[in-house]
Amino acid sequence: xxxxxxxxxxxxxxxxxxxxxxxxxxxxxxxxxxxxxxxxxxxxxxxxxxxxxxxxxxxxxxxxxxxxxxxxxxxxxxxxxxxxxxxxxxxxxxxxxxxxxxxxxxxxxxxxxxxxxxxxxxxxxxxxxxxxxxxxxxxxxxxxxxxxxxxxxxxxxxxxxxxxxxxxxxxxxxxxxxxxxxxxxxxxxxxxxxxxxxxxxxxxxxxxxxxxxxxxxxxxxxxxxxxxxxxxxxxxxxxxxxxxxxxxxxxxxxxxxxxxxxxxxxxxxxxxxxxxxxxxxxxxxxxxxxxxxxxxxxxxxxxxxxxxxxxxxxxxxxxxxxxxxxxxxxxxxxx
Numbered sequence: 001x002x003x004x005x006x007x008x009x010x011x012x013x014x015x016x017x018x019x020x021x022x023x024x025x026x027x028x029x030x031x032x033x034x035x036x037x038x039x040x041x042x043x044x045x046x047x048x049x050x051x052x053x054x055x056x057x058x059x060x061x062x063x064x065x066x067x068x069x070x071x072x073x074x075x076x077x078x079x080x081x082x083x084x085x086x087x088x089x090x091x092x093x094x095x096x097x098x099x100x101x102x103x104x105x106x107x108x109x110x111x112x113x114x115x116x117x118x119x120x121x122x123x124x125x126x127x128x129x130x131x132x133x134x135x136x137x138x139x140x141x142x143x144x145x146x147x148x149x150x151x152x153x154x155x156x157x158x159x160x161x162x163x164x165x166x167x168x169x170x171x172x173x174x175x176x177x178x179x180x181x182x183x184x185x186x187x188x189x190x191x192x193x194x195x196x197x198x199x200x201x202x203x204x205x206x207x208x209x210x211x212x213x214x215x216x217x218x219x220x221x222x223x224x225x226x227x228x229x230x231x232x233x234x235x236x237x238x239x240x241x242x243x244x245x246x247x248x249x250x251x252x253x254x255x256x257x258x259x260x261x262x263x264x265x266x267x268x269x270x271x272x273x274x275x276x277x278x279x280x281x282x283x284x285x286x287x288x289x290x291x292x293x294x295x296x297x298x299x300x301x302x303x304x305x306x307x308x309x310x311x312x313x314x315x316x317x318x319x320x321x322x323x324x325x326x327x328x329x330x331x332x333x334x335x
Contacts, residue, residue, distance in 0.1 A: 025111045025112070027104075027108035027111045027112055028108075028111070028112055028113075028168055030104065030108075031101065031104055031105065031108065031112065031116065031168065032165060032168040032169070034097065034100065034101055034104065035101065035161055035164045035165045035168065036161075036165050037097070038094060038097050038098065038101065038161050039158060039161040039162055039165060039295075041090065041093065041094050041097070042094060042154065042157060042158045042161060043158065043288070043291060043292075043295075044090065045087070045090045045091060045094060045154070046151070046154050046155075046158070046287070046288065046291055047284060047287075047288050048083065048086060048087045048090060049087055049150075049151070049154070050283065050284045050287045050288065051083055051280065051284050052083045052084055052087050053147070053202060053203070054202075054277070054280045054283045054284060055079070055080055055083055055280060056080065057079075057080035057081070057083040057084045058084065058137065058138070058142045058147075059084075059138065059141065059142060060078075060080040060081045060083065060084040060085075061073070061081060061084045061085060061088070061138070062138075063138070064134070064135045064138040064139065065088065065135065067081065067084070067085050067088070068081075072085070073085060088134070091130070091131065091134060094127065095127050095128075095131060098120075098123055098124050098127045099124060101120045101123065101124075102117070102120045102121055102123075102124050104120075105117040105119075105120040105121075113167075113168075115167075116164070116168075119160065119163075119164050120164075122160060123157060123160050123161065123164070126153060126156055126157040126160060127157060129153055130150065130153045130154060130157060133146060133149055133150040133153060134150060137150055142203070144200065144203040144204045147199065147202075147203035148196060148199045148200050148203055151195070151196070151199040152192075152195075152196050152199070155192060155195060155291065155294065158291065158294075158295065159188075159192075159294065159295070159298050162295050162298045162299055162302070163298060163302045166299050166302035166303050166306075167302060167306070169303075171250075171303065171306050171307075173248065173306060173307035173308075174246055174247065174248045174307065175307065176244055176245065176246045176247055176248070176307075177244070177247065177248070177251065177304045177307040177308060178244065180237065180240060180241060180244065180247075180251070180300075180304050181300075181301050181304035181305045181307075181308065183233070183236060183237045183240060184237050184297050184300040184301040184304060185297075185301045186233055187230070187233035187234050187236075187237050187258075187297050188294060188297035188298050188301060190226075190229050190230040190233050191230050191233075191234070191290065191293055191294045191297060192294055193226065193230075194223070194226045194227065194230045194290070195287075195290050195291070195294060197219075197222060197223040197226050198223055198286075198287065198290065200219055200223070201219055201220055201223045202277075202283075202287075204216055204219060206219040206220045206223075207220055207273070207276065207277055208276065208277070211276065227266070227269070231262060231266065234258055234259070234262045234293070234297070235259075235262070237255065237258065237297075237300070238255045238256070238258060238259045241255035242255070248303075248307060250303060251300060251303060251304060251307070254296055254299055254300040254303070255300065257296050258293060258296045258297055258300065261289055261292050261293040261296055262293060264289050265286065265289045265290055265293055268282060268285055268286040268289055269286055272286050
């Protein structure tokens, strides 16, 4: 073995040790905490929005952005008005916190990753677009395509926050992830499309119309058939993760969590279908578990992608070691 071959494993060991001792600056820690708080608030916001829809409270406040012309409609307050009003309040809070995120990213731009201000600006753009869709939802009297786009944008904002949060976590890869991030990305895309399909079913009340008068059955059946590829993609990812030796413990936990969310989501879907959407908490839980499944897959993808550089470096090192010529035997005279 020549000196270069001997030095390469040592250099890799030093690189891994350096990655484990890197300290994130205080600015990154503060922004990371804000990003995760925003992600949790967004998940809660989607739950409130789902409850608003299933309780027929989407038009409980007939005007926008105010509610009955006031900030707090105390005289008209009931359960439906409260849901719609609180939904708008939570959305406004998320908008303000996203503006704070952009401000912090610009203020600390010299001590944070270069991509972070751009990602924060993209998140703010999604929030602004989401607010416009929220207004149009009321103005256009819950038009189904706007309602579906409203949820799709909320999920995109949620996913953006998760990617940012995972990218800012301290992480030391094991280099064994292989192609798993590609499988998790494909599964996340299928689950996202399935979520949009479910939003379309809900916004058009396709289940009631299909069972009651054989209308919109194509929309309903498309959502039911979409369960198959989405579920299979998650199962394939979990199976490959179980078969991958020395996979990072965080990735293995995320794979197991995705399997648990998938099983729960299927059970909730069956119960929701059999009960004809008559139990509102089940319908809300069905959408929320779907969002959690999507978020878990996105976190797996983002964390797995951070594992890939170590994997690629190790594969290059192994290739170089394989291609290096065998040393001549002791005492041999070179020709």
